[in-house]
Amino acid sequence: VQIVIPIYDRFTALDAVGPYEVLSRLPGAEVVFAAGSAGPVRTDTGSLGLVADVSLEHITACDVLVVPGGPGSRTIQGDESFLDWVRAIDATSSWTTSVCTGSVILAAAGLLEGLLATTHWSAIEQLESFGATYGAQRVVTEGKFMTSAGVSAGLDMALTLAGLIAGHDIARAIQLALEYDPVPPYDDGSLAKASPDIVALVRAATAARR
């Protein structure tokens, strides 16, 4: 299973690393991090770099494409050469997936036209502006497209995908290997659950980081 994760300036680390951590444990998995140029790519906070081992032009096909999101998606979703690459790879993939605002990139490439998809709760209008319909589920599957909600939702998406690719037992073993038995200390993880003052705090912090 060849898995390609394209990264770009100001992506969100967990968007990429969550699915990587799950999918890299599939039997026969080969994960490749790629970017416009090979070398370190900085995340949205500026305090972490992940290494892209290969430049995008050297990747022409894959089984699973995972597009992460982050504040930098607002720039890359207007980069026609990146969108061309996404379209070309999608033409070869068995699964085209996204985490967070990665789905806005897929939509900007024209791949989600008329389809149900999800994204970070703060990017619903952006997603729909490119012709997709927002679904409030954590993971949305439409044919070969699998999109997930904000940042941490990539873990749930990748486990779902692992089950479809390698069977439930392998996916369950990966869940146990990662000891993924979440017990968040709060219950404010979605727009439906968080109180308005908490939502306002996040909107203010997000606006400050753009």
Added chain:
Amino acid sequence: VQIVIPIYDRFTALDAVGPYEVLSRLPGAEVVFAAGSAGPVRTDTGSLGLVADVSLEHITACDVLVVPGGPGSRTIQGDESFLDWVRAIDATSSWTTSVCTGSVILAAAGLLEGLLATTHWSAIEQLESFGATYGAQRVVTEGKFMTSAGVSAGLDMALTLAGLIAGHDIARAIQLALEYDPVPPYDDGSLAKASPDIVALVRAATAARR
């Protein structure tokens, strides 16, 4: 808040990136990834490199130390210069924390002697061999030491810590920003929940990767 995350050959990416993603969003957070030498450090799968921006010798103090685990912990837990660094930094920290087998490193440094701590379920004996007592909770707090269970548990630990450092509202806002409302597609995330055949699958895969 100065947060230091030391990484080393064959650490597990999510162990480090989970807490990074939460703690980097604290007001005034400064996160530094460090290693024996500055530069890329490969994770346990071999297919990802994270950049250490600073070498360990240049870090002499911090507020929060986060030690990730992974297969490489078995090597680094015997590296006296690394353990000396951990002890020196711990002497300055407000919080000394770990994810997965990172707690075995803390224990090997002599920091968890006689204390309750947790780790990945496959490393309980290792942890206890260094004088700590295993607690089966996902996050264990003993004074300034906070240890967490395998891989994904660093997210729950970091949110707990964020609440203690910056207050519940900030921690809740971070949870919402990360849309951390987990819905795993299976329920095999802990040793207590997984069936024996799934446990056997993980043990076989873990043995193969060592």
